[in-house]
Amino acid sequence: MKVSDLAKAAGVTSETVRHYTREGLLAPAKDPHNGYHRFDSQDLERLAFIQRARTLGFSIKEIHEILDHADHGDSPCPLVRDLLASRLPQIRERIQELEALATRMEQALDAWADMPDGTPDGHSLCRLIESLPAPSTDKAASNTAKEEA
Amino acid sequence: MKVSDLAKAAGVTSETVRHYTREGLLAPAKDPHNGYHRFDSQDLERLAFIQRARTLGFSIKEIHEILDHADHGDSPCPLVRDLLASRLPQIRERIQELEALATRMEQALDAWADMPDGTPDGHSLCRLIESLPAPSTDKAASNTAKEEA
DNA sequence: TAAAACCTTTGGGTTACACAAAGGTCAAGC
């Protein structure tokens, strides 16, 4: 199989396949004649494995470790369990943060009715935002607004 | 105030202040003698505004737009409302995804008891992961495992 | 056989900073 064949079979883009290949998660043979990558059914299984691991929240680097273990004949399962166990509370925490964020957003929208769209007057840019509680200046806390695309 | 003074007053790092300055969110005067940035109380207010906006999930680029509106004498409030309204459902969706992720992780951990830590045999890397449902190869769906640090 | 479709590698873009390096500045103590 060529790149796009594998990509289609797994439901990802060719770019993703190339990315994993660059990162060493997939190690296809190369056709000596034209330099094309040649993937086989094992690569497809491996890619399916990667996709499943991604749905568990594992990073590419972690999946790399897991695959390395397996490639060395060691069971990666204990590693997988440890990673899951340590990641789960972080996910829960992240959910809490996002729920708090959603709540703040809703409250802000609800508060809209009670506040005029004041033109900035040098003291206020947008009262809606300025009426929020000040983010704690405490180093320890505050991880509230991490967003991704 | 110098960089670190402002940073301390707002509870952020000096690097963050410099970052916002580079990005144009803050526009301090420069001491012609030594090239040091000079921030005043308005910059502190502006920085506090930025922090509050961040807690609402706004990106730096969005905050830049909001501030530009205000700097031009226009009320940024309608913009803020539109951004909030369009972002909120995305946050809700993200929460759903993370909850589904947490559930999968828990189920995986629960399933541990029923599965041996098999050494990889060429057919199975880690049965725990391979027993997961296959990620849909459907282009439309599937955005399950976006993680950040 | 020529064009369409696909392959390769290389390099840049995305987010919001953190961090290191190289070099100038400033406050304090001796």
Next chain:
DNA sequence: GCTTGACCTTTGTGTAACCCAAAGGTTTTA
């Protein structure tokens, strides 16, 4: 006055997981 340490500047690099464009070779197809 001078050394030292703390702080300032700009510039460049790294982060996560890809996406996208460019330049140039290959394969397939009409």
